[in-house]
Amino acid sequence: MQDLGIQVLFQGSNFTRLLQGLFVSLRISLIAMIFSICLGILFGVIMTSKHPVVRAVCRFYLEVVRIMPQLVLLFLVYFGVAKHFGINLSGEVAGIIVFTFWGTAEMGDLVRSALIAIPVHQYESGYALGMTKQQVFVHIVIPQTIRRLLPSAVNLLTRMIKTTSLVVLIGVVEVVKVGKQIIDANRYTTPSSAIWVYGMIFLLYFMICFPFSKIAGILERRLKD
Numbered sequence: 001m002q003d004l005g006i007q008v009l010f011q012g013s014n015f016t017r018l019l020q021g022l023f024v025s026l027r028i029s030l031i032a033m034i035f036s037i038c039l040g041i042l043f044g045v046i047m048t049s050k051h052p053v054v055r056a057v058c059r060f061y062l063e064v065v066r067i068m069p070q071l072v073l074l075f076l077v078y079f080g081v082a083k084h085f086g087i088n089l090s091g092e093v094a095g096i097i098v099f100t101f102w103g104t105a106e107m108g109d110l111v112r113s114a115l116i117a118i119p120v121h122q123y124e125s126g127y128a129l130g131m132t133k134q135q136v137f138v139h140i141v142i143p144q145t146i147r148r149l150l151p152s153a154v155n156l157l158t159r160m161i162k163t164t165s166l167v168v169l170i171g172v173v174e175v176v177k178v179g180k181q182i183i184d185a186n187r188y189t190t191p192s193s194a195i196w197v198y199g200m201i202f203l204l205y206f207m208i209c210f211p212f213s214k215i216a217g218i219l220e221r222r223l224k225d
Helices: 006-010 014-047 052-067 070-084 091-116 120-128 133-170 175-185 193-224
Strands: none
Touching (some): 014 091, 052 091, 133 175
16 A cells, blocks of 8 residues: 555545645635626626627627636736735635636626527517516526526536636645645655545546536536427
8 A cells, every 4th residue: 555655645634635725726716706607797798788899898808818828817916916016915816816807708708698699589579568678687588598507607617616726826725736745745755646646636626526517418408408
């Protein structure tokens, strides 16, 4: 067993530390996802505007987010903006800001797509029944938008959970950072510990993300029915 190096995972509080690091990753992604949903819904509605300037600004924001890697955004916020303006910003908060900035754009585009996918005749049918614009939006548009949005929103959450591993590069002690600390501490006594530690990190991410992936698939199938 010692030759394999698996015992490193269970020495002292190593496994507990990995779980605590995973909790940090989940906390960042879930907080960012909550903000992304709230701001993304608003952004998605704004994106459906027919005003050319509004649409151009929204498109520019969306393209900037999609073109620029999240790692560059993290460095810009943590090492650039925060330091330049003298703001004492922790790595975790910087991560939440960046992932919210990214998630809002992605969620907004999902909301926009869901809104424009609703056939025009459904609006007209609601008006024909004597419903006001607000009633049509509440009773017809919102339920269908949520139904179309759920699978993509779950997929976005899965992507966000995986992408939070980047915050290790700005000093956040999340699960990957903890794993590296364990490997470094046992580099000479257990040289083969890396494969077991990173293998466990893979398993932890898989256990978190796989259920979300299955849920998204189920929701997509129900949407097609």
